Amino acid sequence: MIKIWATQGSRAIRPIWTAEEMGLDYELTMMPFPPRVFMKEYLDVNMLGTIPYLTDGEVKMTESVAMAQYLVEKYGPTDLRVSPDEPDYPSYLNWLFHSDATLTFPQTVVLRYKLQEPGVADAAVDGYSRWFVSRLKLLETTLEDREFLCSSRFTIADICVSYAITLADSLGIEQAFKPNIKRWTDMLFEREAYKKSMSYKFEE
Numbered sequence: 001m002i003k004i005w006a007t008q009g010s011r012a013i014r015p016i017w018t019a020e021e022m023g024l025d026y027e028l029t030m031m032p033f034p035p036r037v038f039m040k041e042y043l044d045v046n047m048l049g050t051i052p053y054l055t056d057g058e059v060k061m062t063e064s065v066a067m068a069q070y071l072v073e074k075y076g077p078t079d080l081r082v083s084p085d086e087p088d089y090p091s092y093l094n095w096l097f098h099s100d101a102t103l104t105f106p107q108t109v110v111l112r113y114k115l116q117e118p119g120v121a122d123a124a125v126d127g128y129s130r131w132f133v134s135r136l137k138l139l140e141t142t143l144e145d146r147e148f149l150c151s152s153r154f155t156i157a158d159i160c161v162s163y164a165i166t167l168a169d170s171l172g173i174e175q176a177f178k179p180n181i182k183r184w185t186d187m188l189f190e191r192e193a194y195k196k197s198m199s200y201k202f203e204e
């Protein structure tokens with residue numbers, strides 16, 4: 001049984017949205033954010049305390065993008081996956097890594113110092129917000145002439161990268177909504193599987 005631990009609006013949306021698109025059977029545990037403060041027993045499940053966390057039998061995973069990739073590889077076939085024999089495969093891999101290493105990383109600093117520890121490092125909020133917005137150049141330019149990021153279809157590259165825009169919205173980084181990015185996310189966020197994934201909440 002696939003099990004996913006999540007908090008609302010977190011990177012957990014990547015494996016959850018993927019699982020929903022694929023119609024997979026999985027067990028979801030929604031927690032308050034951050035669980036390291038409000039649900040300390042979570043550290044017995046995931047020693048890092050980070051979200052998301054996925055298990056599948058003996059499989060244990062702590063990286064959201066790797067989880068999405070694992071689900072499409074293990075439980076496909078699915079069009080969400082781009083295969084090595086497709087021309088866009090290198091670009092697909094690049095977008096998957098870019099989504100977290102280049103885009104979500106600076107947002108994590110903004111999240112921490114804007115919302116969790118306000119006043120401690122205001123310059124970091126400003127600096128890393130600008131860093132994030134400048135790194136959107138590749139995404140905005142790529143979307144000039146295409147509907148989806150890879151292989152002319154909806155894939156987990158769209159799922160993983162668009163989370164950065166979901167997070168930008170909750171962090172109030174309005175400059176993220178450049179014209180092509182906005183058109184692309186307006187279309188993606190109309191998908192039923194996205195709406196369902198975003199609706200899961202922690203209930204006491």
Ligand SMILES: N[C@@H](CCC(=O)N[C@@H](CS)C(=O)NCC(=O)O)C(=O)O
Pocket residue numbers: 010011012034035036049050051052062063064065100
């Ligand atoms: N690279 C990891 C990062 C996981 C991560 O740091 N997630 C954030 C939430 S989106 C978190 O766990 N924050 C916990 C905290 O602030 O205590 C991934 O993509 O899953």
